[in-house]
Amino acid sequence: MIEYNPAAARYYQEVSEQCIHYLSIDGVIFGFHQNQLKVLLLRWKGTEEWSLPGGFIRKAESVDVAAQRIMQERTGLNELYLHQFHVFGEAVRYNQEETWRKINLPIQGVNWSERTISLGYYALVDHSKVVPTPDFLTEECRWWSLDQIPALLFDHNYIINVALASLRKQLNDQPINHLLPEAFTIPELQRLHETILGYPLDARNFYKKTMASGSLERLSERRAGTPHKAPYLYRFNLRPFA
Amino acid sequence: MIEYNPAAARYYQEVSEQCIHYLSIDGVIFGFHQNQLKVLLLRWKGTEEWSLPGGFIRKAESVDVAAQRIMQERTGLNELYLHQFHVFGEAVRYNQEETWRKINLPIQGVNWSERTISLGYYALVDHSKVVPTPDFLTEECRWWSLDQIPALLFDHNYIINVALASLRKQLNDQPINHLLPEAFTIPELQRLHETILGYPLDARNFYKKTMASGSLERLSERRAGTPHKAPYLYRFNLRPFA
Numbered sequence: 001m002i003e004y005n006p007a008a009a010r011y012y013q014e015v016s017e018q019c020i021h022y023l024s025i026d027g028v029i030f031g032f033h034q035n036q037l038k039v040l041l042l043r044w045k046g047t048e049e050w051s052l053p054g055g056f057i058r059k060a061e062s063v064d065v066a067a068q069r070i071m072q073e074r075t076g077l078n079e080l081y082l083h084q085f086h087v088f089g090e091a092v093r094y095n096q097e098e099t100w101r102k103i104n105l106p107i108q109g110v111n112w113s114e115r116t117i118s119l120g121y122y123a124l125v126d127h128s129k130v131v132p133t134p135d136f137l138t139e140e141c142r143w144w145s146l147d148q149i150p151a152l153l154f155d156h157n158y159i160i161n162v163a164l165a166s167l168r169k170q171l172n173d174q175p176i177n178h179l180l181p182e183a184f185t186i187p188e189l190q191r192l193h194e195t196i197l198g199y200p201l202d203a204r205n206f207y208k209k210t211m212a213s214g215s216l217e218r219l220s221e222r223r224a225g226t227p228h229k230a231p232y233l234y235r236f237n238l239r240p241f242a
Numbered sequence: 243m244i245e246y247n248p249a250a251a252r253y254y255q256e257v258s259e260q261c262i263h264y265l266s267i268d269g270v271i272f273g274f275h276q277n278q279l280k281v282l283l284l285r286w287k288g289t290e291e292w293s294l295p296g297g298f299i300r301k302a303e304s305v306d307v308a309a310q311r312i313m314q315e316r317t318g319l320n321e322l323y324l325h326q327f328h329v330f331g332e333a334v335r336y337n338q339e340e341t342w343r344k345i346n347l348p349i350q351g352v353n354w355s356e357r358t359i360s361l362g363y364y365a366l367v368d369h370s371k372v373v374p375t376p377d378f379l380t381e382e383c384r385w386w387s388l389d390q391i392p393a394l395l396f397d398h399n400y401i402i403n404v405a406l407a408s409l410r411k412q413l414n415d416q417p418i419n420h421l422l423p424e425a426f427t428i429p430e431l432q433r434l435h436e437t438i439l440g441y442p443l444d445a446r447n448f449y450k451k452t453m454a455s456g457s458l459e460r461l462s463e464r465r466a467g468t469p470h471k472a473p474y475l476y477r478f479n480l481r482p483f484a
Contacts, residue, residue: 021263022263023265057359062333086326087326087361089299089304091303114302117265119331
């Protein structure tokens, strides 16, 4: 039997009273670190069970504001770049009985809906700026490489797959600069594209196409500490051209 | 005072008991007719007020199934092509008091939520196959050209704008063949692209690009009854190439 602290029980009582039943938000928070695409996962108290960060919408709160609040609490970041990518609305999304048994949720006696429709958001964040922070129900929050993610609670493996497919499809429409530090080299940007797409790109074509887009600005500094000739640093030029 | 029939009052009572509060579905049903992109709108009983078709999700019903059911009721079509394009989740989406006054909804005494989060779907349909059908609360259902749409109830003008922007952005990812009859000419297909995009395309480039895509199959018939040399008919070849 897992011991939840009184704060957790109070949290669920408050959610039941203050939030919209039948609806939840799940967040796939993407970060890029050591040439790997990672997502932030939470480990539930007293278990080896992991899930995505998530939460609920207050009765008078905008859905996008709720998503910002939830992701902010797990990352410490203000004004994250968020994209609402899919509604997970199947009548039966996962085996509830099995899931509750695994995590022994302290929701006995709490009035809640029999199913939850989840609004899926992904966030693109600068990995180095995130302070992973668990919530009332969890005791560990950390990054997992996409290729090492364990079997997750709920339908969260599926949600990550749909988020990644959506990001791939919209790669050129999404501001993926949010995944990089402000200054980066062209090979680092190429590696990010390759990691999202899952296949290698031709370096010369990538360089030409990227330069032709007019979206990059070359800085005067170069990347120090590399074995070869130090490559130039760039940053995204987000101002539109006059 | 508008007189609603007992079926309408019963409908709202049932919705309150059987459907998920706080959530609705709104549908932007796109059709293509006489070189114009059109949407299906409903006129509310005893008024000159128009809105999009919409409805609610039953407590044990998948969201996508609910969307199919609602759009099917308004069009007579089975298995419509639907795409969930945006969640309209602002805390205040429109002036409720003003809106209820305009349509005098028969929901006095019905237990319902103070706001509604709307899941926006667009449908791509063959205009010639649709039988526009009003619901309990409306007395007219018909096509409107996008450039002639009046001021609509709720935030429905905004919803149409977001749907159109989404369709434009995803034009090459969406099966827009659903907007055409099975057999069409290349100029007809070009006109559809131009109408969605809102600007003209070069005919030679369009022809070359379309042929290069390998997605069309030329039929043995030609379009009869045209003043010039009868153009070939094509259809989408949806089978993947071996």
